[in-house]
Amino acid sequence: GAVVSQHPSRVICKSGTSVKIECRSLDFQATTMFWYRQFPKKSLMLMATSNEGSKATYEQGVEKDKFLINHASLTLSTLTVTSAHPEDSSFYICSAGGGGSGIQETQYFGPGTRLLVL
Amino acid sequence: AQSVTQLGSHVSVSEGALVLLRCNYSSSVPPYLFWYVQYPNQGLQLLLKYTTGATLVKGINGFEAEFKKSETSFHLTKPSAHMSDAAEYFCAVRIGGSQGNLIFGKGTKLSVKP
Numbered sequence: 001g002a003v004v005s006q007h008p009s010r011v012i013c014k015s016g017t018s019v020k021i022e023c024r025s026l027d028f029q030a031t032t033m034f035w036y037r038q039f040p041k042k043s044l045m046l047m048a049t050s051n052e053g054s055k056a057t058y059e060q061g062v063e064k065d066k067f068l069i070n071h072a073s074l075t076l077s078t079l080t081v082t083s084a085h086p087e088d089s090s091f092y093i094c095s096a097g098g099g100g101s102g103i104q105e106t107q108y109f110g111p112g113t114r115l116l117v118l
Numbered sequence: 119a120q121s122v123t124q125l126g127s128h129v130s131v132s133e134g135a136l137v138l139l140r141c142n143y144s145s146s147v148p149p150y151l152f153w154y155v156q157y158p159n160q161g162l163q164l165l166l167k168y169t170t171g172a173t174l175v176k177g178i179n180g181f182e183a184e185f186k187k188s189e190t191s192f193h194l195t196k197p198s199a200h201m202s203d204a205a206e207y208f209c210a211v212r213i214g215g216s217q218g219n220l221i222f223g224k225g226t227k228l229s230v231k232p
Contacts, residue, residue, distance in 0.1 A: 004161065006161075034219070041127070042224060043208065043222040043223055043224040044208070044220075045222075046221075049219065093161065095162075095220075106167070107164075107220060109154070109161040109162035109163070111159070111160055111161040112160075112161055
């Protein structure tokens, strides 16, 4: 199956710093990538949809200036958490669309990035 | 608004026993339904999906799920549990539209006892 990687897998940073998380589709091109946030014992919450070459579409309640998304190529999307605070600590997961089209498109998920803000 | 409900945040079965993980959804239009599995420290893997056609869907690792429109359900089953099935399972629904975002349930953690 298709492989999606994320880097780093785990990051610890100080409050006020910015952290960049990369999501790569390794063996397929993804015009659409999704960024999710997963809280402990909670479901995945979609943060934004990233489309190659255009601005990301953010879900209601997600601060676009705080969570910067860039989808510069068909295999790479980045999520930058700017001026991180302890409440931003979470598990961030990306997925990339691959195979099929439209509604039948299957999403392939990355392994996630654990962010801890001190 | 669309939503997904997974009954039981934690299910425990004995090895060799039937696995039944429940998922109900609410949607005003026919949804596309998915089950994902997440092993510890790993990303989500697609187990199976229902789009159209046959309502009984077979997936990987011996899992299957049946779409029942009248019950708005998409329960996941496996006849005989293996120790390796221990993981977190997420049901998700995807509604038609240009983006077709996935809406996830809260997940069910499956434990398998020897």
